[in-house]
Amino acid sequence: MLKWVKRIAAVLGVAIVVLAGVLLFNTFRYGPPPIPASDPIAVEVDVNRATAQLSRAIQFKTVSTKPDHPDFDAFLSFLETTYPAVHGVTERVVLDQKTPLYRWQGSNPDLKPVLLAAHYDVVPVAPWNLDKWVHEPYSGTIADGFVWGRGTLDNKGALIAMLSAAESMITAGFTPERTIYFSFGGDEEVGGKGAISVAKHLKEQGVLLEWSLDEGSFVLDKIIPGLSEPVASINLSEKGYVTVTLIARAEGGHSSMPPRVTAVGRLARAVDRVQTNPMPGGLTGVSAEFFDALGRHFSFGQRVVFANRWLFDPLLENILSGAPSTDAMLRTTTAPTMLSGSTKENVLATEARAVINFRIHPRDNIDSVVEHVRTVIDDDEIEIVADRDNGGDASPVSSSTAPGYLDVEASIRAVFGPLAAVPGLTIAATDARHYAKASEDTYRINPFMITGDDLVRFHGLNERLSIENLERGIGFYLALIQKQ
Structure with missing residues (x-):
């Protein structure tokens, strides 16, 4: 009897050693991928001027619940006078919900066009919260290294960064090979009929975009538990x-x-x-892609779990299901x-x-x-x-290996350095779901770095964008436009 016990113990010991070896082998192989060098950004922009332009943009009360407010037309006129080079070389058509679509003709008609998008409508500010704002929400106050006001983060900051980059590129004599469209939604916060009309217009013109880029994520700094370094989540789809x-x-x-x-x-x-x-729920599809890419940037001990999902999947899914933010990535909520x-x-x-x-x-x-x-x-x-009638399925999942994704990834790193970039899933609704109907692929990220403190400012009190972030955003769009 004792011999059998010893033999069983020996077999178990060998099995444990083999298992440990497999776990360690998989973990050592499962690390961050190599990061290619980024191309230098060829054009500089006057950031002080762009800061003043964002400040002025915030002062237009383009509140989504008041679509007939004269500030909507005034904002479009402001864009015309502020970015004369853009309006000089592009063709512009204003579609539903006062959504302008710009077409910047490329030099190579054989290349499919791309679309860069933002929106300029904003959510309302509750009257009973006005006294809780550090600066009046539509003042566009520049103070303490920030531009303050409703729409700075969502989403006029990206719009101003985009047009500032385009204006500088055009002024410098740049012409893209690939035709570039710019679309600025006037009603994203209340359904996106403007973006729907853009997709319809493009299809009627026989245009199929190589890719489109809209809001839907950020460079996240110390927001993901267990990660001390920033992570850029370039989202491939958004939930229905x-x-x-x-x-x-x-x-x-x-x-x-x-x-x-x-x-x-x-x-x-x-x-x-x-x-x-x-x-x-489960770690399948885009959820698996997100956590597989993210897991490579955790500590070695944590990577053991992500690298050996064949063993730890039930445990990992149980842990991720325990927090609302990660559970939303796994399932329909x-x-x-x-x-x-x-x-x-x-x-x-x-x-x-x-x-x-x-x-x-x-x-x-x-x-x-x-x-x-x-x-x-x-x-x-x-x-x-x-x-x-007021719902819809999730948008198609775009490719994380296509040239469009790689361009966005490289442009993020051209500004933020060799940080982790992962394909993700947007859990809220954006205009991107409508642009996807006219695009091979659709990606979602705002080129700004945010912390946990910034999350509560979305649709909340004291929304603001740092001047440093505005400069980063301009640099991102410069790098991205330069690649087209």
Whole structure:
């Protein structure tokens, strides 16, 4: 008996040694890829002038909820007078929702064009929060190394950086080989009908873009737990969106004589089942691509897990599912947001409604979301209504090896240095999903470095963009335009 125990122990010992060897071998091979050298940026820009231009741009109250405000037309006129070289060489057409589309003709008609996009509409500022702003939200105040105001980060900063770069390139006598389009949405914050009209216009003109680039991510500094170095997330797709309403009905009456199951009770049970049974997730597709690229930049001990997913996948998925930010990368998310029932506390509701918002992962679609809801509720008395008119599936997943991605990656590194760049997934909705309908590939990144402190400023208080970031953004677009 003792001999058998020793033999089993010996076999287990060998197995452990072999397993450890495999884990270490895979980990040593799993590291950051080599970073190619970046081309030097050939043109310089007057950053002080660009700072003043961004300050002025912020002063136009192009609030998305007030599309008829005269500041929308005034902003487009401001662009004409501020960037005369751009307006001198490009063809411009203004499409739906006062969305201008510029065409900068390239010298080689055999090359497919590209599109650079931003938007100039902004979300409202709540009147009751005005006194909480350090500087008035539409003042464009330049102070403490920042331009302050609504739209600096989202998304006039990118627009001004883009046009400043183009103006300088044109003034220096540069003509791209590839035709470049610029599109500036006037209603991105409320659905993007302007971007839809751009995609429609391009298709009607027989134009298929090689790639398009819009907002949707940043260079993230100390935002990803476990990483002390900045990471540029160049996003390949964005999640879809659908709102599902659950409706429960029952006989009304007085609350003193309730039935065993009320409309509100039935609805509550349905909502609980949907929330506690999320759609399946996993490290597949763009999610796997993101975490595989990201994992290479962690410490050696953490890389052991990412390098040996054949063993650690269940553990890794469980860990990633535990935080809202990483769980959103793995699956279609479920968010009950609104409830309605009776109009009085002692009246039984004849109808109760719950609104649930889903952000759809590229592996899923609206139909699979509705079917999942129907299955987990398992109650034929609950009506399920999906708002398909105001929703849509996730955008196609673009290539992370295509020339467009490599150009964006190299241009980021030309400004920020040899940092980690990873293909990612945008979890919110942008105009990029509409441009994708006229593009081979569509990418998403703003060329600015942000920290956790900046995240709360989006659509929030004290939005601002550092002058250093504005300079970086201009450098990025200079490098990117230079490659076309």
